[in-house]
Amino acid sequence: MPKALVIGGGVAGPAVATLLTRSGWDAPVFEARSEPDPFAGLFLNVAVNGQRVLATLGLDERLRSDAHHAPRMAMWSGRGKQLGVVPNGPAERPEDGGIVVRRSWLHEVIRDGAEEAGVKLTYGRRLEEIRQHKDGVTVRFSDGTEEDGDIVIGADGVGSVVRRYVAPDAAPSFSGLLGTGGFARVPGLEPTPGFQHFVFGARSFFGYLVRDDGTVYWFANLTADAPPTAATSEDWLARLRELHADDPAPVPDILAATPGPLTVYPIFRLPKVRPWWQDRAVLLGDAVHATSPSAGQGASMALEDAAVLADELQRSDVEQAFQRYEDARRERAEALVAYAAGIDKQKRVSRSRIAVALRDLMLPIFLRKAAADHSTDWIFDYDVSRRTREVR
Numbered sequence: 001m002p003k004a005l006v007i008g009g010g011v012a013g014p015a016v017a018t019l020l021t022r023s024g025w026d027a028p029v030f031e032a033r034s035e036p037d038p039f040a041g042l043f044l045n046v047a048v049n050g051q052r053v054l055a056t057l058g059l060d061e062r063l064r065s066d067a068h069h070a071p072r073m074a075m076w077s078g079r080g081k082q083l084g085v086v087p088n089g090p091a092e093r094p095e096d097g098g099i100v101v102r103r104s105w106l107h108e109v110i111r112d113g114a115e116e117a118g119v120k121l122t123y124g125r126r127l128e129e130i131r132q133h134k135d136g137v138t139v140r141f142s143d144g145t146e147e148d149g150d151i152v153i154g155a156d157g158v159g160s161v162v163r164r165y166v167a168p169d170a171a172p173s174f175s176g177l178l179g180t181g182g183f184a185r186v187p188g189l190e191p192t193p194g195f196q197h198f199v200f201g202a203r204s205f206f207g208y209l210v211r212d213d214g215t216v217y218w219f220a221n222l223t224a225d226a227p228p229t230a231a232t233s234e235d236w237l238a239r240l241r242e243l244h245a246d247d248p249a250p251v252p253d254i255l256a257a258t259p260g261p262l263t264v265y266p267i268f269r270l271p272k273v274r275p276w277w278q279d280r281a282v283l284l285g286d287a288v289h290a291t292s293p294s295a296g297q298g299a300s301m302a303l304e305d306a307a308v309l310a311d312e313l314q315r316s317d318v319e320q321a322f323q324r325y326e327d328a329r330r331e332r333a334e335a336l337v338a339y340a341a342g343i344d345k346q347k348r349v350s351r352s353r354i355a356v357a358l359r360d361l362m363l364p365i366f367l368r369k370a371a372a373d374h375s376t377d378w379i380f381d382y383d384v385s386r387r388t389r390e391v392r
Ligand SMILES: Cc1cc2nc3c(=O)[nH]c(=O)nc-3n(C[C@H](O)[C@H](O)[C@H](O)COP(=O)(O)OP(=O)(O)OC[C@H]3O[C@@H](n4cnc5c(N)ncnc54)[C@H](O)[C@@H]3O)c2cc1C
Pocket: 007, 008, 009, 010, 011, 012, 013, 030, 031, 032, 033, 041, 043, 044, 045, 046, 047, 125, 126, 127, 128, 155, 156, 157, 158, 159, 160, 161, 179, 180, 265, 284, 285, 286, 287, 291, 292, 293, 295, 296, 297, 298, 299, 300, 301, 302
């Protein structure tokens, strides 16, 4: 039985391991964390293209059982004026909208699916080194243990160690945005069924939704010159309350009701990675195309990668499969990264009043045009199962 050593137990790793196990591979997953993280980074949007991959894994219904369905996104100015409502999915198919889930729930669903398929997940194994030899690879972990396999799959996120082996020149850099967020309950705040709301605050960008049970999920993106030195600190909550003090309701109320401390994430960008594979090592997910959270697509793209890579490995020898996978995925991934970087630019806070006024004037026109032109449908219409059928 061929053996794939899968590095990283986030989204892409357990997904690709499940699909490979189903097609006759031994695909153990090695995760650096010592145990599953129950907090695991707030919440995220799983778009319809990612949901389709979860459907092939038989996990979409379970994920939806604890999700906020949000086919629309309402954008607001810092003065409380609605700038537009845009689809979070194909423009005219709200039933194909994105769902927002806690990240820990997404991880749990994918991890359980992997374990049910027979995948062995081992925690506390941080990859340090890859050694290539004639017939395969040996990997060494920080605890000194080693594993042999036919290939190694780098699903180890934006700080990927596998990428250092595959494409040593591609190093992540700080995007100029920090992400943070939390959960709260705000007495009297009504649920927002079908919607997420986004506010171009005067000094920081803010997003929120209210689930049917009244729980508020919120995040903020702060503009910064450098990543913070300490990620967790009560000070971030105090600072955010101050930054959003003049923003429209319910933003200040949500922050007032949020318990601290907050965790702050620097958002990184990655240059184009070339190539995506080397010898017997291949990259997927954030390891090869870290996508800013702004597009709500990183997890979905990681799932798409997993489906295409597993499919190619089922049909060709390793080198051919890696190349066909890269050929199939590169253009779409690079286009998506560029699209998300464009949204980041809008989120960075301008100190110029004229720039803000111009944005508030132009954005409604731009948003209406984008919806009318269906200009983002290409993101959501990608259907991995259709692609794999066509290639066959
Ligand atoms: C604040 C924030 C908000 C986001 N919001 C969204 C959103 O709304 N929608 C969306 O689709 N995406 C969002 N994303 C992006 C999304 O989380 C990622 O694109 C997605 O998780 C990528 O999956 P992955 O499996 O490639 O990497 P990850 O989920 O990062 O998983 C990588 C795993 O590898 C492990 N690892 C790292 N190094 C090693 C090593 N040396 N050895 C072993 N294991 C290792 C890590 O511990 C981790 O568990 C957001 C990201 C951030 C930071």
